[in-house]
Amino acid sequence: MNQYVESFLEMIAAERAAADNTLISYRTDLNQFFDFLPKSCAVDQINVDHIRGFLAYQVAMGAEVSTQARRLSALKQFFKFLHQEKYVANNPADIIDSPRKPRPLPKIMSIDEVNQLLFAAKNNAENTKQTAAKIQKYRRFYCLLEILYATGLRVSELVGLRLGQVRLDEGMLFIKGKGGRERLVPLGYAALDILQDYLAFMKLQGAEITKAADYIFASRGALGHMTRQGFAKELKLLAKKIGLDSQKISPHILRHAFASHLLANGADLRAVQQMLGHADISTTQIYTHILDERLKQLVFEHHPLAKA
Incomplete structure (x- = not known):
């Protein structure tokens, strides 16, 4: 050979x-x-x-x-x-499918961890004993965080939101996501109130957001709005400040938390697929596997016969 x-x-x-x-x-x-x-x-x-x-x-x-x-x-x-080279009549390996790694389960945060982040972000936003620039920065971050957890948007969809995408009277966001697919995402009462407060605050700062094309989270950078990296950095800084593992927290992991927490509380899988903007429901089904694993862990840790 x-x-x-x-x-x-x-x-x-x-x-x-x-x-x-x-x-x-x-x-x-x-x-x-x-x-x-x-x-x-x-x-x-x-x-x-x-x-x-x-x-x-x-x-x-x-x-x-x-x-x-x-x-x-x-x-x-x-x-x-x-x-x-004509040494063999055919390729016997050609018809064999390559083994594939099992798809890793996405990381998620607990409801308590999300609440800790929201509580800390709210405290920062409401602290008036700081400079005007910091207050504006913290209020923007708090609004971003609330909308992210309320909607499960991709971070690029979140930071690039324009006023014309918000339907305040309906409490909905109009999102054009991957592949040009369009969807309506419910905003939720709490996030809607915080968004309206933020818009009113920006008006008082002389930075009115009134036109449909106006970015809600505008910045002076080349993109015209806050960057994905900038938001992710602020999120990790806050997580570290309050004692959470910043390596396990990111905007995308908060998107996972949105989906898994909805499903854990009885949401319909198709509805979650629609809100996340997944083209294929199999992508959304990965979150049901997370719940299965957590249920197994619950039984193994707490059922009296599991340790027998």
């Missing part, structure tokens, strides 16, 4: 300018496969069952999914080369 491996490695070194570490990785993966095969098995006798057996052996030996996928990829490319 060695001559075939060496020919393959020479090809990828010459045609793809593969690095030395890449060549070593290919050689290691292919040698592991050949060590698994019966000694009498010739290269043109290798079939799909041999490869499936090798992958099953990898699973049994505890190989990571990424390692399994890498070794299958090496075999696919190796047999493709052999087929092109």
Whole structure:
């Protein structure tokens, strides 16, 4: 088998300018496969069952999914080369699907953690014993935070909100999201009141937001509104200040919290999909898996028979 491996490695070194570490990785993966095969098995006798057996052996030996996928990829490319060079009649690895990592569950915050953030943001916004610039900054942040948790908007949708997207009389936001998909998102009474207070406050500051095209969270930067990074930085600073783990808190994690807290309180999955702007409901269903895991943890930790 060695001559075939060496020919393959020479090809990828010459045609793809593969690095030395890449060549070593290919050689290691292919040698592991050949060590698994019966000694009498010739290269043109290798079939799909041999490869499936090798992958099953990898699973049994505890190989990571990424390692399994890498070794299958090496075999696919190796047999493709052999087929092109007429050493074998077909590529037996071609019909095997690559193993995939299970989709990681999104991180979420507890309701108590969200309330701690909102309470701290509100205190900052209502503290009048500070400069006018700080008061304006804190009021803007509090409004952003309330709207984010009330609506689950993507952070880019949030910071780029224009007045024309807000339907104050209906308590709704008109959002044009990914792929140009449009949706209406309920704002909620508390967030609606805070938004109206913020708009009134900005008017008193001489920065009226009256035109449909006006950014609600305007800034002097190139974008004309607060940046995603700026909001995320302020959020992490507040989290750290009140003793929360800032590494586990971000605008996107608050979006996850919005969805998971709604579902935990009985919201309809399709309604949550609509509010989040997901094209496929399977994307929204990931939040039901979070709830399943939390229920399992609850049982394991508190049920008297779980520890028997």
